[in-house]
Structure formats: structure tokens, C-alpha cells
Amino acid sequence: MKTPFPTPAVAASTSGEGYVFDNDNVHADEHHRCLAASLDPITTARLVATGVTDGWHCLEVGAGGGSIASWLAERVAPTGQVLATDVNPVHIPAAPGLRVQRHDVVRDPLPQEAFDLVLSRLVLRHLAERHAALAAMMRALRPGGWLQIDEFDIDYGPVLLAPSRAAGELYERFLAAKARLFADAGADGAWGRRAAAAMREAGLVDVDPVPYVVPWHAGSPGVHLLIHLTHQLRDQLVAAGMTDAELAEVRQVMRHPEFRASSCVIYSVQGRRPA
Secondary structure, eight states: OOOOOOOOOOOOOOOOTTOSOOTTSTTHHHHHHHHHHHHHHHHHHHHHHTTOOTTOEEEEESOTTOHHHHHHHHHHTTTOEEEEEESSOTTOOOBTTEEEEEOOTTTSOOOSSOEEEEEEESOGGGOTTHHHHHHHHHHTEEEEEEEEEEEEETTOOOEEEOSSHHHHHHHHHHHHHHHHHHHHTTOOTTHHHHHHHHHHHTTOEEEEEEEEOOEEETTOHHHHHHHHHHHHTHHHHHHTTOOHHHHHHHHHHHHSTTOEEEOOEEEEEEEEOOO
16 A cells, blocks of 8 residues: 655755756746647656556656646546656646645755656756766655656757758757757756666666657747747857847748758656666
8 A cells, every 4th residue: 555645855945056947037938838748748658658547656856837747646646646846846837636846856855765756857967966866866766666767869950951051050050059058057968868877877777768859840849949949048049159130040940831850869768766
């Protein structure tokens, strides 16, 4: 029988230095919406494969807009519960069976051996202490519990077709500037392809990395996300070498009906804590 859902001894924290995105920014809601539209189908399909169901206790670290935490709360109802944490959890909506808590996975403790499933998406790539955070999430699992880490590898993501050669080159410059600003903030843009090895080194078993590449065109959720980032990260992109005129032009390139590109590689990696 499951033990009662734990009350984590976590401290309030507002850290997150070096993290590019700010949940208090006016662009945050749209950012979360674009992420959910582009990534939730991948994340939820992988979660289903764990067998998550009624009665499970789940944790999402860095829950962002809360779309996955809300999905999990419905999945584990009526007897399971979900804890959604974030350094600034203002965008996570209330839902039955869902508890929301301000928490910094680098600085604040997690309850140990408390969860059947722990999920983190697009969080560890931003943290210099990513290996320590990964170890903390593993310790939060019950023996036999599942950890799922979904991360990008932004080293790949070429333009495949553009209205002109110059348009394609501009898009590639935009991607390079975006990569520089993340690197300057301390993020590891290739963390996705390293996550599986890190999980195995942390002691997880049955580690299963699955890479996804999605075709993009004008109107794709991932392209909407990139267009939104040209507004949300305007100052950082300019500091990384783009001009406002180039940002306006690259938006038009991504909206062009002939535009075709590949997404970056999206890695969804699962592993279990040994039983």
C-alpha cells in the first residue's frame, strides 16, 4: 500500500542565477504555451510508457507552465498526487491532486525515496550543478521508481529550405546567436545527448534514451516558439550579434510558406532506481 503523500522539507528560494528565462517576464505565458504545444506530445507519450497510473506519487522539477504536472495529476487520480516545483511557480495552475511549491533543486532538499516518478524537462541544461541536481532527483525516487529527463541538443537543427540562400544563412546566424547567449549564461546546449550517460553514472538502471527530430515549417509549434524567442530574448540576441532589422527579417523567413527546417534533437531519457 502506498504511504501518504509526503510533505517535502523544502525551503523557499528565488535563485536561478544564469537562467535565461524569467517567469515574471511579460513573455512567460506565451513561452510556456509554445513549449507545451511543441513538446508535450513527446513528453506524455514517454510518461505513458512508464505505466504511470492511479495511485502514483509524482514530482516534476521545474514545472514551468504546469501543463505536464496537470496531465500527471489527471493520470494518477483519484488516489495519487503530484508535486510541481519551480524557483518561481507563478504559472502553474491549481488542479485536484496537484501541489505546487517554490523550490530550487540546487539549494533546497527533496524528500528521499518518496516518488514513483520524477520528471524534469529543459532544466538541467541550464544548471552548472546539473549532476548534483540529477543525483538529488534520483534519491527522491522510491526503489524501482522512474526518472525521466527531457532535454535539447541544439547543436543540430539545420534549415532545409528557405525562400533564398540569404534567408537560409540568416536563419543559421540566428540559431548561432541563440546558442551563444545560452552558452554565455552557463547552459550546456548539448546536454541532451549527455543525459543518458549521466543518469547511468548516477546509478540508474534500464536507461533508455530516445531521440526525436521534428520537421518544422511555418505554423509548426516549434517555429512559433523560435519566433516568440526573437521577442522574449531580444536584448540577449542583440548582445550576441543580431540587429533588430535581422530579427524582424528572420521572423519573416520563419513565416514564409517555403520555409522548412529540422528541429534540434529532443532527447527523452528514462531510467529506474534499482529495486
